[in-house]
Amino acid sequence: MSLTLPIVIGAILGLGVYALVRALVPSKSGAVATVARIDAMRARGALYESPGRVVSQEADSGRLGSLRAGIGVRVADLYRQQGWEQRSLRADLNVLERSWENFLATKILLGTVGLFFGPFLFAIVWTLGIGSGAVIPLWMALVCGAVFFFLPDLEVRRDAADKRRDLRRVIGAYLDLVAMNLAGGRGLPEALMAAAEVSDGWALRRIRNTLADARITGTSQWQALGMLGEELGVEELKDLASALGLVAEDGAKVRESLASRAETMRHREMAEIEGSAGEKSQSMLVAQLLLCAGFLVFLIFPAAVRVFQGA
Structure with a gap:
């Protein structure tokens, strides 16, 4: 050994x-x-x-x-x-x-x-x-x-998890903006780019750069969004690219699809927020219970020591 x-x-x-x-x-x-x-x-x-x-x-x-x-x-x-x-x-x-x-x-x-x-x-x-x-x-x-x-x-x-959470919130608002631009009479490529130009935040900036690169390389914009989702590991962008590829020629279906996806993402975000709030409430309850238990031990310990010493 x-x-x-x-x-x-x-x-x-x-x-x-x-x-x-x-x-x-x-x-x-x-x-x-x-x-x-x-x-x-x-x-x-x-x-x-x-x-x-x-x-x-x-x-x-x-x-x-x-x-x-x-x-x-x-x-x-x-x-x-x-x-x-x-x-x-x-x-x-x-x-x-x-x-x-x-x-x-x-x-x-x-x-x-x-x-x-x-x-x-x-x-x-x-x-x-x-x-x-x-x-x-x-x-x-x-x-x-x-x-x-x-x-x-x-x-x-x-x-990355925190930043992806922010990205998903931005994507939900972005889909609403794209649907509004489509309702205003713009085509899908113009609507995607116009919605990405409303802010200089990092999320919309990445989307805007991806769409601009797609124009230069000749790639369809929804394929570029799917590649961006694959690169960032964001399933919502990949699902969006698949959906846009199926209904890209029909403006009404595109608006309906974007609106439904934005609503789904908002509901999911609300559920996550409520779940996080519930976890924090439970942790606060556990902390209060531990504090009460410690206070009870602090009160009972001297008396218990006297009883055992007297015995």
Whole structure:
């Protein structure tokens, strides 16, 4: 047992060092990886490519910025070669308008910091006389490295969920505006663009840019909206694109479809708001019950101690 444990620890360390070297050191690209990189460059800003390179170029300067950019590109190439698409995570980054490469670089750097933070934390605890042994710092390093590595995922998913909620509210109002423009005698393409020009918010701006790109590339606007829904992971936009593709030639059916979908989205939003309010009420009730229980214990404890001491 005393010999097996060092072997296992050494194997884990060796595997971690090998994975880190493979991620950071560029390898010779094969034909498949080269074709995939060319396709990704052509589809920049589309389904699987982060819009951060085009929409919001993050200004990285200095050695740290160049190091971060290099790590991000290499890790992204490794993901591409291995076929790790991470569709849901990329959709979350597209909603937040963040770069996929910078996100991967942040994960790697935070994971590396976690590897050093674990032993440092153990050293502080060890100086207080708590804990001993050479294996504990290793396990703390691995645990802290894994936790730090996945922290950006939790942050991105939380922020993306909040932003998608706002996007769905905007889409509901957008559908009403499109229906009003159709009722005013405009055609469907003009109505979609006119409704997207009423505000400069980020949601309508994304829709407006998508419609403008569709005009340039010759793609139908409802197909462009479906691609945007696929990119952002918003089912409402994909359903809207499918519905518009079926009834695009009939203005009356388009108005009815948009009005019904807007009403459905409003009802769903109201149900979510009511459910959230109910959850908050329940949490407040539980907190009040715990406070009352603590107050009762505070009142009863002295008397109970006297009774037991007298007995």
